[in-house]
Amino acid sequence: MNSRIASLLISLILLLSACGAEDVPKPRGYFRITFPEKHYRLLDTIYPFTFEYPVYGQIVKEEARPGEGDWISINFPKYRAKIHLSYKDVHGDIGQLTEDARNLAYKHTYKADAIDERVFVSPEKKVYGILYDIKGNSASSIQFYVTDSSRHYLRGALYFRCQPNKDSLAPAIDFFTADVVRLIETIRWK
Numbered sequence: 001m002n003s004r005i006a007s008l009l010i011s012l013i014l015l016l017s018a019c020g021a022e023d024v025p026k027p028r029g030y031f032r033i034t035f036p037e038k039h040y041r042l043l044d045t046i047y048p049f050t051f052e053y054p055v056y057g058q059i060v061k062e063e064a065r066p067g068e069g070d071w072i073s074i075n076f077p078k079y080r081a082k083i084h085l086s087y088k089d090v091h092g093d094i095g096q097l098t099e100d101a102r103n104l105a106y107k108h109t110y111k112a113d114a115i116d117e118r119v120f121v122s123p124e125k126k127v128y129g130i131l132y133d134i135k136g137n138s139a140s141s142i143q144f145y146v147t148d149s150s151r152h153y154l155r156g157a158l159y160f161r162c163q164p165n166k167d168s169l170a171p172a173i174d175f176f177t178a179d180v181v182r183l184i185e186t187i188r189w190k
C-alpha cells in the first residue's frame with residue numbers, strides 16, 4: 001500500500017512539474033554578416049571633386065542621360081550594395097537642386113518609420129550638405145547631398161539589391177552609413 005501511495009505521489013509530482021511555461025516560437029534569425037576592416041583610398045581622377053571611399057568598394061562610371069552631369073557608383077558586390085553618386089555643376093539653381101534632393105529622400109515617407117536629417121557644415125572646405133537617414137523598409141536607407149553652394153553639387157543614395165527588411169539590413173546599413181559619412185567628410189572640390 002505504501003509503495004502504491006509513493007508511486008502515486010511521484011506520478012503526481014512529475015505530472016505537476018511537467019506543466020511549465022508555454023512554448024513560444026523563436027523569432028526569425030538572420031545570417032551573420034562579417035564586414036571587412038575600414039580602410040579607405042582617395043578617388044582623384046577626372047571628376048571635379050575628390051573623396052575617400054572604402055577599399056572594398058569598386059568605382060564604376062554609370063551611363064547618365066544627356067544634361068544629367070556625371071554619374072558614378074561605388075559598388076560592393078559581396079554585399080549587394082551600391083552608393084549611387086550624381087554630380088552637377090551649379091548654374092544658379094542650388095535652391096532647386098537641394099529641394100530636389102529633399103523631395104527624393106522624402107518620397108520614401110510612405111515606407112519609412114522616420115527620416116532623420118544630419119547636417120554637415122565645413123566653411124573652410126566649402127562643404128555643406130545633409131544626410132537623410134531613412135528608417136524602415138524603404139528602398140533606400142541613406143540619401144545625401146553635398147555642395148559648395150556656388151559651383152559644385154554631389155548627390156548620393158545607398159541601395160541594396162534585395163527586398164527591403166529593416167531588421168536583416170540593419171547591420172549593413174550601419175556599416176555603409178559610416179562609409180557615406182567618411183565620403184562626405186573627406187570631399188574636396190577642385
